Amino acid sequence: MSGPLDQVARQASEWLRGTGPLHEIVISTRIRLARNIRGFPFLPRADTEVRREIAAAMHGAVRRTPLLKDYVQMDVEQLDELDRTLLVERHLISRQHADGSGARAVLFEPNEASAIMINEEDHLRIQTMRSGLQIDAAWEQINAIDDALEANLDYAFHPQYGYLTACPTNVGTGIRVSVMLHLPALRLTNELEKVAQAARDLKLAVRGLHGEGTEALGDFFQISNQITLGRSEEEIIDDFRSVVIPKIVEYERATREALLKNRPQALDDKIWRAIGLLKNARLISSHEAMQYLSHVRMGLHVGRLDNVDLSTLNELFLQIQPAHLQKLHGERLTGEQRSIERAAFIRARLHTN
Amino acid sequence: MGLCERCKKAQATFHLTNIDRSGNKAERHLCDRCAGEEGLVQSGKPAVDVDEILQNFISASKSGGAELSNLVCDQCGISYVEFRNQGLLGCPNDYDAFKEPLTRLLERTHGATHHEGKTPKSLGLPRKPQQDLRRLKRQLDEAVAGEDYERAAQLRDRIREVENA
Numbered sequence: 001m002s003g004p005l006d007q008v009a010r011q012a013s014e015w016l017r018g019t020g021p022l023h024e025i026v027i028s029t030r031i032r033l034a035r036n037i038r039g040f041p042f043l044p045r046a047d048t049e050v051r052r053e054i055a056a057a058m059h060g061a062v063r064r065t066p067l068l069k070d071y072v073q074m075d076v077e078q079l080d081e082l083d084r085t086l087l088v089e090r091h092l093i094s095r096q097h098a099d100g101s102g103a104r105a106v107l108f109e110p111n112e113a114s115a116i117m118i119n120e121e122d123h124l125r126i127q128t129m130r131s132g133l134q135i136d137a138a139w140e141q142i143n144a145i146d147d148a149l150e151a152n153l154d155y156a157f158h159p160q161y162g163y164l165t166a167c168p169t170n171v172g173t174g175i176r177v178s179v180m181l182h183l184p185a186l187r188l189t190n191e192l193e194k195v196a197q198a199a200r201d202l203k204l205a206v207r208g209l210h211g212e213g214t215e216a217l218g219d220f221f222q223i224s225n226q227i228t229l230g231r232s233e234e235e236i237i238d239d240f241r242s243v244v245i246p247k248i249v250e251y252e253r254a255t256r257e258a259l260l261k262n263r264p265q266a267l268d269d270k271i272w273r274a275i276g277l278l279k280n281a282r283l284i285s286s287h288e289a290m291q292y293l294s295h296v297r298m299g300l301h302v303g304r305l306d307n308v309d310l311s312t313l314n315e316l317f318l319q320i321q322p323a324h325l326q327k328l329h330g331e332r333l334t335g336e337q338r339s340i341e342r343a344a345f346i347r348a349r350l351h352t353n
Numbered sequence: 354m355g356l357c358e359r360c361k362k363a364q365a366t367f368h369l370t371n372i373d374r375s376g377n378k379a380e381r382h383l384c385d386r387c388a389g390e391e392g393l394v395q396s397g398k399p400a401v402d403v404d405e406i407l408q409n410f411i412s413a414s415k416s417g418g419a420e421l422s423n424l425v426c427d428q429c430g431i432s433y434v435e436f437r438n439q440g441l442l443g444c445p446n447d448y449d450a451f452k453e454p455l456t457r458l459l460e461r462t463h464g465a466t467h468h469e470g471k472t473p474k475s476l477g478l479p480r481k482p483q484q485d486l487r488r489l490k491r492q493l494d495e496a497v498a499g500e501d502y503e504r505a506a507q508l509r510d511r512i513r514e515v516e517n518a
Contacts, residue, residue, distance in 0.1 A: 038445060041429045045443035121441070147474065155473050156445035161459075162468025164445045168459060171448075172468045190370045190380065230465020232488065262376030 005074075005083050009327035012315045013090055013112040013129070020132020024301035025249045027180040027220070030091070031138045032127040033146055034165045034174035036156040042166035043119055048102055051119055055103040058118045061152040062107060067145060071107040071116070076100075082332070085323035091129065093117055114141055121166050122174075124149070133249075135177065135241050139233065162229065172229030177240055181248060184219040184298040185255040188270065192221065195248055199223050204244065218287075219294040223248075256302050264304075271299035275308070278346050283339040289320045289346060312349055320346065357384035359391075369393065426450040486515055 015028045036042060040054050062068050076084060076097060084098035093106050097120045108115035117125040126149070128142040156164040162172040170176070186192045196206045207222045223244065225236050259267045274295035277284075293316055299305035300313065318324055320342050326333050329341050357365045363384035371379045383391070424433035431443030433451050442448070448455060456466050469488060489512050496505040 036445060041444040042442055044439065044441045045429045045431060143471075146471075150473050150475065154475075157473050157476065158445070158448055158468070160467055161448050162470065162472075164448055166441045168442065168455065169462055171459065172463065172465075173470045175470075189372070189378075190368050193368065227463050227465075229459055229463035230467060230469055230487075232470030234470070235488070258372070262372065263378075 005079075005086050006327060008090070009086060009319070009324050012311070012318055015113065015129040015131045016314050016318060017131050018310055018314045020130055020134050022245075022249055023132035025182055025252050026133040026245065027131075027182050029130045029132070029134050029138050030127060030178045030180070031135070031142050032125055032176050032178075033142055034122040034163065034170045034176075035124040035126065035146070035149070035153075036164055036166070037123050038154045038156045040123065043121065043123070044166060051102040051104075054123055055105060055118055057153075058123060059105070061149060062116070064152045065148045067148040068107060068116070071109055073107045074105060076104045076106055077102065082323050082326060086327055089318065089321040089323050094120060094125075096120060097125075114145060116145070122170070133179065133241075133245055135179075135237050139237055143233075169226070170228050173231070173233050173236065175228055175233050175236060176224050177236060178222055178224035179240060179245055181221045181223065181245075181252070182219060182294065182297060183221050183248070183252050184294050185259055186252050187219050188259070189255055191251070191255065195221070195251065199244070199248075202239075202244065203227055218290060219298075220290075256298070260302055260304075267302070268304055270295050271304050274299070275305070275350075279350050281343045281346070283336070284343045284346065285339055286320050286322065286342065289342060290317070293317055293320075308350065316346060316349060355382055357387050358382050359387040360384060363387075367393065424451055424454070482515055482518065486512065489515065 015030075018027075020026070020029070037054070037057060040046065040057070041050065043051065043054070046054060062071070062073075074083075074087070076087075076093060079087075084093070087093040087106065088095050088098050090112065092108050092112060092115045094117070097104060097106070097117050100120070102119070104117070104119035106115060106117050112129065114126070114128045116127075126142055126145055128138040128145070130138045158164055163174040165171050165174055183192060183195070186195060199206050203226050205224050205226050207224070208218060208220060225239070227236070274292035278289070278292050278296065293313060296305065296308055297313055300308060300310060319328060322338055325338055325342055325345065328345070333341055355365050357363050358381065363386060365382035366385055367381075367383045367388035369381040369383075371381075373379075383393070425431070426443060426447045427450070428446040429443035431447060433454060436442055436447065436451065442451075459466050467483075467487065489508055493505055493508040493512065496502075496508055
């Protein structure tokens with residue numbers, strides 16, 4: 001079972017290294033732009049042949065764009081299910097793109113900081129990802145990629161409605177800013193639903209780790225804009241940078257401090273139980289492992305724990321997921337085999353450092 | 354989710370955690386009604402009335418149903434009804450073909466009907482003063498709402514400049 005993505009599975013994506021600003025609470029910043037090309041129908045109205053023509057036109061434009069010359073190119077239509085899921089787990093393609101049909105592809109920068117999906121819901125979905133809160137850096141790069149592609153493509157743009165998209169919920173700027181937050185203290189104190197409600201009141205969407213359709217929040221909380229029309233990219237970005245994210249980060253920090261001050265044993269209990277379970281479990285689901293890894297991550301960041309390496313931990317978040325686990329193991333595994341392999345993999349990684 | 358601990362009938366939707374000075378945690382799980390009766394939430398009309406929004410949505414979808422069902426894009430062939438059923442448009446031209454109902458839909462989902470922000474350089478469009486004006490006026494509203502009168506005064510002067518330009 002070898003494939004083009006074997007090597008990719010061994011390392012963590014750049015954005016998961018846990019190095020960016022506020023990384024103890026902000027896992028990552030992602031921006032995506034939805035773009036379509038004039039002269040073609042949107043994808044829901046494109047038959048097999050037209051999809052192929054659109055993909056060919058996009059590949060042609062990419063080839064003429066020097067900025068994208070080092071990008072890794074993957075023909076998603078030809079990849080097997082495991083490789084497609086691996087790309088989903090790395091946030092390089094969406095679940096919808098993985099499960100779709102017909103001509104479709106993804107291109108990504110070798111360090112995975114940016115990626116372009118061809119023929120997802122729109123002809124093009126460009127994204128940039130950064131570790132921690134780096135909205136400006138993510139915007140600067142995606143804006144440059146968009147400009148470079150635009151020089152070689154005729155975007156569908158309307159003087160009143162802006163960039164036209166298959167779904168009217170994305171029309172206008174076509175921008176979606178998503179920030180992934182790690183909020184274990186707010187969850188432990190049952191405050192998370194309040195934060196979610198406040199975000200919804202601001203017309204922001206709140207989701208779990210894997211975006212659309214993942215409602216179970218766990219300790220991870222993805223927050224993104226829903227309004228794309230009538231507000232400029234800068235205004236949308238500024239809301240996140242100066243209002244929404246700093247407030248939530250401050251709330252989580254204060255809650256962590258209050259727990260440390262008032263209930264240190266309760267906090268330590270969570271952290272050390274998590275370590276104990278991860279180092280000793282013989283069968284563990286990805287959901288359960290994620291929960292304990294989350295508590296260990298918090299333990300590291302509040303200074304109650306120092307014998308776990310942060311980069312190992314960040315890699316584990318990625319590599320305990322089903323497709324990564326099977327890639328690293330080198331063969332396909334059933335559900336129970338995965339739980340056994342996952343438990344063994346975590347034990348090995350946590351005992352060696 | 355459990356039942357309300359007070360009436361033991363309705364679903365508990367209101368969760369309150371009190372931590373006192375010595376760090377003791379007390380949790381309460383109540384339904385909306387009991388939470389209201391205990392004065393824990395503002396009683397009366399909620400800020401967002403879901404029923405009302407749904408009603409508006411349904412009546413808006415139905416109004417003019419007869420004419421809307423006849424709307425078809427002459428370029429991709431999709432009808433407005435098909436679009437409403439699947440939620441996705443068929444081609445860029447639909448935005449003009451379905452302009453009227455779509456503008457109402459956009460107004461509801463985005464609270465706006467005009468794009469602001471980036472435009473393709475190839476179009477060579479100068480930055481439109483109307484765009485700047487709309488943005489400035491919105492910022493002015495925000496400044497006034499936030500009682501930031503110094504900023505509001507600056508914005509008012511900027512708006513005059515743009516209007517007189």
